[in-house]
Amino acid sequence: MSMTMNGTNGAVNGAMNETMNRILRVDMQAGKAAYHEVPEDDRLLGGRVLTSRIVAWEVEPGCHPLGPANKLVIAPGLLAGTSAPSSGRISIGAKSPLTGGIKESNGGGVVAGKLARLGIKAVVVEGRPAGGKLFLLLINRQGVQLLPADDLREVGVYEAASRLRERYGKKVGVLLIGPAGERLMSAAGITNTDVDGIPSRYCGRGGLGAVMGSKGLKAVVVDDAGCEPPALQDPKAFHAAVREVMEVIRETPQTAEVYPEYGTAAMVAILEAMGGLPTHNFRTGHFEQAEAIGGERLRETILARGGQPTHACMPGCPIRCSNIYHDAGGRVLVSPLEYETIGLFGSNCEIGDLDKIAELNRLCNDYGVDTIETGGAVAITMEAGLVPFGDADGAIRLVEEIGKGSIMGMVLGQGGAVTGRVLGVTDVPAVKGQIMPSYDPRAVKGLGVTYATSPMGADHTAGNTVRARIDQRSPAGQVEVSRNAQINATIYDYLGMCLFVGPAVKTRLELLEALVNARYGAAWSTEDLRRVALETLQTELAFNRAAGFGPADDRLPEYMTRQVNPASGTVFDVPAEELDGLFGR
Amino acid sequence: MDTRAKPGEPILVTVRGRPGIKEKSEAQQVRLPGGATVADLLARLALTSRPEELVILCNGVRAEAGRKLAAGDTLWVFYAMSGG
The missing domain is CATH 1.10.569.10 (Aldehyde Ferredoxin Oxidoreductase Protein, subunit A, domain 2)
Incomplete structure (x- = not known):
């Protein structure tokens, strides 16, 4: 099965990276994908707050974590793709096969920044393909493709990343599972390529690699060629905050x-x-x-x-x-x-x-x-x-x-x-x-x-x-x-x-709120950040209670x-x- | 053995650890006046810049600047950090 998504709902254009306001949903069972616009009110969702919200709202807490009802959610943080220092971590969430509860695991690497430059707030992978086939998801400015990846079956991540970078270019970012994820092992993680293209930055905890494997997804290849960094609502204030953060890091x-x-x-x-x-x-x-x-x-x-x-x-x-x-x-x-x-x-x-x-x-x-x-x-x-x-x-x-x-x-x-x-x-x-x-x-x-x-x-x-x-x-x-x-x-x-x-x-901590406010045109305080964090923890705990904890x-x-x-x-x-x-x- | 120093009598403490404070982690002995505190030790080691960033353990237990030291104490001095 090869599927190209580039239709009306998923039309891509040069303006797409200005707001980072789309969620890409990939249905592995139907072999379909579609972009969905994020409402303006939700523009300040990102990272773990977004992965946990989607999992809590859309995944039945009692479901089998490796069954078709679970969803794998991949979300860059709010500041991804910008010049804010050390802000390129990617959050991946799902119901965990290891804990049986909600999980968010995050790692460094280059994928978060590339998704942000493509205007993508999250990728939600759902369903499970028939026949145990293996796929890779290619996301670029031209569209989205779900491509056969049976040639990568049981291939270790170092070799697999090397082949994918050979095929799609040295500048792509790759999220990848190894043989352990394909075999649905609960210790399996998802790796991200680093600045040298090495698959070394693991979202390691909670067995999310097994969830990705259960979706028949070996890799997500992200190519942001031709994209610009996310737009800043107040560039002057943003760059001033970046300078201050850099200064305190140096001191x-x-x-x-x-x-x-x-x-x-x-x-x-x-x-x-x-x-x-x-x-x-x-x-x-x-x-x-x-x-x-x-x-x-x-x-x-x-x-x-x-x-x-x-x-x-x-x-x-x-x-x-x-x-x-x-x-x-x-x-x-x-x-x-x-x-x-x-x-x-x-x-x-x-x-x-x-x-x-x-x-x-x-x-x-x-x-x-x-x-x-x-x-x-x-x-x-x-x-x-x-x-x-x-x-x-x-x-x-x-x-x-x-x-x-x-x-x-x-x-x-x-x-x-x-x-x-x-x-x-x-x-x-x-x-x-x-x-x-x-x-x-x-x-x-x-x-x-x-x-x-x-x-x-x-x-x-x-x-x-x-x-x-x-x-x-x-x-x-x-x-x-x-x-x-x-x-x-x-x-x-x-x-x-x-x-x-x-x-x-x-x-x-006011520097963090300054970065968020200048990036999104918001007027948040540190207390707002703490409130959202606490709400997220409560959401996660409620999911776990519903799952039987x-x-x-x-x-x-x-x-x-x-x-x-x-x-x-x-x-x-x-x-x-x-x-x-x-x-x- | 009573390791407490008599008032005014110098004490000898051992300082260890300190990754990131340039010196290697081999233990070093520091002689201090009797009644000396953790703050006195930090001053002797020239660790007065950003003391709020330091973690000081005295015989394995967290110690603040005002803690009085005793002869034979072992102190570990680190920057406060965490693993990832």
Whole structure:
């Protein structure tokens, strides 16, 4: 089936990029697509606010997440395509096959900016093609085409992206799933190409790659050739706000020095000091070999081998926290190598070797699985005794099973919770079926509150409290800290802005409202942004309740309330009634 | 062993961590006057620019500028950040 959409409803012209006001709906069952104008009142919808609204309004909460009733929603943030720094993140939403609840996962790369320049607020993929066929969606100024992609079946993302860029041009952006997504694995993510065309920026969490696979969609290729940046309602004010944001980024040590020089791997030393670096399947928060996998060692290794210790994943990012990691022979092994992967595959599996962690990362990327979920699943397999902790080659062999699609691989590819059930491991560090990221919630209790109460499941980007000025080991005050962090995170996800801008603008939030107002001709305050974020969280929570979630789902695993993390000397002891009161249940 | 210094007696603390504050993460020992606080330590380390951006852990627990230090304390000093 080949379908070209370029009819009346989808007519494209040079003015289309001026307002970013269209939603592209793609019906995979009928093989049809159509553009729909967004009402003027909805012009300030974008990013997570838009994905969650569409999912909540249009997806039956009780539906099977991999059935035809689920929808995959792809939405750039409000500031995508503009010169606002670090604002090119893309939100992808659906009902999650991993958590069973609503999900938004976002990543960097180039696709968000290109969709914005095409005037597209969201792409909604619905239905499921008959006969198990595989397609790619090509979006450009000329129209929309749904094209056969059976030649890309079971092809890893590196090779697939290379072929697609060869076919459609080096400047296209690509959203892509790997074999794991095609096989409907619940740990499957969706990757975005970065500024170098490498499919490395994952919307990794929640199994959204499996949702894309269930739609028979291998890739979305976005070509914005001939398009202009989105129109600004007040260019002078917008550019003034951009200059101010750039200035505070340059003046803030974290964004000016630490992230660019060490990347997120700087967190290894911080969590080790806090007793919160997940080690031995979250049994403790202290890893003897932390220094061997930390930010300084990563930087030294990259520099010694001719890699890049600093790298921008999206156009116009001044923070450049990404990196390009080379192997001992000086060849690119993976980009980027980041803290969460280092924590879950490194300390949590007791692997103190950056080369091995990078190899695991590359395999996960190529197969299209989330490194947090997969690292957690491998550690659980180690706890079950199938492979010893610290056995890096054993871990690599396990991950290769995912690529082979063996029974063991299919189990691991369903994530840590399923792996634990299959292998009889009861102490699984997951909430709502999703493995915790690289912060032990007994040592960073505010983040434990976020893990427990976020509609997204255990997700650090849903409201990270590790920077908060609070005693992280005390239960007192953590609920309020988490609540604020969850609202702030939702604002960034709404704007499509990277959370790492946070340290720079945390006392200058008026700059964010200035960007939105100048871009859209609005008159919003920071309070308006917070209101929309809170409404979005409430919408997401209501979806989850309708999908069957209750208070028992808003808890950390029971063992974390009993078993002391020896490195912090604490259990998770934020009272349940406080958790339940966080969003006014 | 009682590690508390007598009034006025100098104390020795260990400082670790600090990715992004240029120095490597090897531990260094710093001698301070008895009764010294976290703020005194930051001044000794010339970390007085943007102190609000720093996270200081004393023996693993968050410490604010006014906290008095004791002999043998281990301090970690970082910029406040998060992973992605």
